[in-house]
Amino acid sequence: MVDRAGRASVFLSAAILSGCPEEWQDEPASLVCDEVGYAIASRTFACTGDDALALERQGAFGEDFKCIAEGPPAPTADLYHCAVAILDLSCDDVDALGDDLAGWLASSPACAYVAVAR
Amino acid sequence: MIAWLASLALAQSDDERLADCNLRPIAGLVSYETAAQAAETNAQAFGAAAFAERTLLRGSMWGFEMHTVAGAVRVPTIAECPDGTSYHGSGALDLFSSASGLMVPLSVGEGELKLFYAGSVTGSKVQYPGSNRVFDAYGYAASGIAWTYAAPLATLVQEDNGLKTRAGDFIVGAALDVPSAPEVGTLTLGYVYSSGLYSNLSSQKLRLFATALLTQQFTMLALVKGGLDRVPLPGGSEVTLFGRRQAIVPPPTVETAPDASRVDLTSVHYQHDALADVLGFRVAFAVLPRPMLHEVAGTVVVPNDDGSGDPALESGAVAIDRLFALELGRTQMPALPWYGVDGGGAFFAELAILDMLYVRRNAPETLLLFPYAQGATEVLVRIHMAPGSVN
Numbered sequence: 198m199v200d201r202a203g204r205a206s207v208f209l210s211a212a213i214l215s216g217c218p219e220e221w222q223d224e225p226a227s228l229v230c231d232e233v234g235y236a237i238a239s240r241t242f243a244c245t246g247d248d249a250l251a252l253e254r255q256g257a258f259g260e261d262f263k264c265i266a267e268g269p270p271a272p273t274a275d276l277y278h279c280a281v282a283i284l285d286l287s288c289d290d291v292d293a294l295g296d297d298l299a300g301w302l303a304s305s306p307a308c309a310y311v312a313v314a315r
Numbered sequence: 316m317i318a319w320l321a322s323l324a325l326a327q328s329d330d331e332r333l334a335d336c337n338l339r340p341i342a343g344l345v346s347y348e349t350a351a352q353a354a355e356t357n358a359q360a361f362g363a364a365a366f367a368e369r370t371l372l373r374g375s376m377w378g379f380e381m382h383t384v385a386g387a388v389r390v391p392t393i394a395e396c397p398d399g400t401s402y403h404g405s406g407a408l409d410l411f412s413s414a415s416g417l418m419v420p421l422s423v424g425e426g427e428l429k430l431f432y433a434g435s436v437t438g439s440k441v442q443y444p445g446s447n448r449v450f451d452a453y454g455y456a457a458s459g460i461a462w463t464y465a466a467p468l469a470t471l472v473q474e475d476n477g478l479k480t481r482a483g484d485f486i487v488g489a490a491l492d493v494p495s496a497p498e499v500g501t502l503t504l505g506y507v508y509s510s511g512l513y514s515n516l517s518s519q520k521l522r523l524f525a526t527a528l529l530t531q532q533f534t535m536l537a538l539v540k541g542g543l544d545r546v547p548l549p550g551g552s553e554v555t556l557f558g559r560r561q562a563i564v565p566p567p568t569v570e571t572a573p574d575a576s577r578v579d580l581t582s583v584h585y586q587h588d589a590l591a592d593v594l595g596f597r598v599a600f601a602v603l604p605r606p607m608l609h610e611v612a613g614t615v616v617v618p619n620d621d622g623s624g625d626p627a628l629e630s631g632a633v634a635i636d637r638l639f640a641l642e643l644g645r646t647q648m649p650a651l652p653w654y655g656v657d658g659g660g661a662f663f664a665e666l667a668i669l670d671m672l673y674v675r676r677n678a679p680e681t682l683l684l685f686p687y688a689q690g691a692t693e694v695l696v697r698i699h700m701a702p703g704s705v706n
Contacts, residue, residue, distance in 0.1 A: 217692045218386025218407045220442040221333060221394075226403065228391055231655070235345035238652035243571040248578055248604050255652045272403045274341055274393045281343035288570050 230264035232280035244288035262312040279308040336396040348566035354439035361412035363435040371418040375699040379415040412437040413459025434462025434469035438481035555586040565653040612644025640667040
């Protein structure tokens with residue numbers, strides 16, 4: 198019984214470890230847009246504490262804007278400046294922008310190459 | 316096995332393709348800030364103070380732990396190559412830790428004074444093709460043993476270079492227990508190198524437990540938990556029933572409104588163990604932030620049957636209740652976009668061997684600490700020695 202359990206444990210350990218996340222993973226260009234949505238949610242939540250509003254704005258970004266970062270060519274670091282600039286907005290800016298997502302996307306010139314209104 | 320071979324082949328092709336490229340993780344993104352916070356959470360959850368709470372303050376005379384989380388966060392990265400091509404992808408943030416410590420009991424009147432100390436090293440690194448991943452994570456495993464004898468030297472190990480971090484820490488303190496007055500509980504006072512004064516008051520009377528980690532140094536782990544712990548039922552099985560409120564704190568941002576930024580994951584847990592000696596199950600419902608089935612799992616255990624097993628396992632020096640245990644289940648997390656987490660369910664598995672080696676994927680307890688670590692693989696080595704086994 199113990200021997201069988203031992204063999205099974207070696208097999209199961211290998212099975213679980215075989216799913217070890219790869220060091221490098223090619224990502225779809227849409228990750229650039231995902232990061233913009235996360236940044237909008239992050240700033241909304243940090244400045245309002247409203248979990249539901251943060252999710253709502255992230256969802257609205259996905260519905261109302263079309264991701265145009267999709268290649269080729271592959272996205273460059275410059276495109277990520279859109280998400281970086283949004284994550285850098287002050288709470289005064291966040292309050293002023295409210296639900297105006299086009300205003301959020303004016304935070305960086307890079308946003309024009311990331312998403313456009315549908 | 317096939318999956319493992321396939322992943323090796325894929326890793327080798329990435330090694331060749333990206334060999335001469337400049338790999339740039341993109342700082343300032345939610346994923347990047349999450350990775351930075353993961354390193355801090357790792358230091359708190361697996362540092363010397365938390366280690367001492369799990370081991371020395373629960374009666375172990377000596378303990379050692381080594382823990383890794385492979386791929387806790389994926390960090391968006393651009394690879395710029397000399398021939399002008401570039402690749403868009405992500406690197407895997409690995410977290411690692413190692414700790415050990417010692418406790419010495421002294422009789423003081425009717426009570427018992429337990430002097431203890433422990434040292435730890437915790438760290439993080441984004442892994443890219445060509446890095447020595449095994450050495451990075453497990454190289455510190457051996458070093459952890461040394462902290463038993465020289466805990467303060469752990470503080471000499473410090474590195475803070477973006478997402479590549481190493482932090483040494485130690486705790487020294489004393490716990491006073493008065494057996495004749497169990498209602499008083501155990502009072503623990505100590506000093507933690509990274510955060511200063513440490514205090515804890517606990518009572519294990521009537522198998523009731525209540526835990527509150529609300530001190531400043533544990534704000535990221537703020538936890539309130541209370542209920543019934545392993546209450547024996549007729550027939551030999553045991554029931555655990557508790558409620559838990561775990562604060563999930565987003566990564567720090569440029570500016571945060573006061574008291575605004577925190578989500579409490581409040582859940583109710585029921586666990587039934589030792590059914591027919593070898594089976595168990597657990598189920599948990601989350602009440603907040605959104606009602607959902609948080610986790611459901613079943614366990615199969617091969618107990619350490621005294622008298623028929625390996626004599627080395629019966630010495631009592633190292634407490635081994637289970638030879639093997641396998642837990643399979645499903646866990647569900649709420650959407651947490653400020654972590655880059657879209658929410659949803661994931662299957663989890665945990666294999667425990669000799670109560671010392673644990674291999675896990677998507678374990679609910681790990682996802683509470685690292686909600687973004689869905690798909691991460693975890694290895695934990697935990698060895699505790701009971702009183703009487705250390706000379």
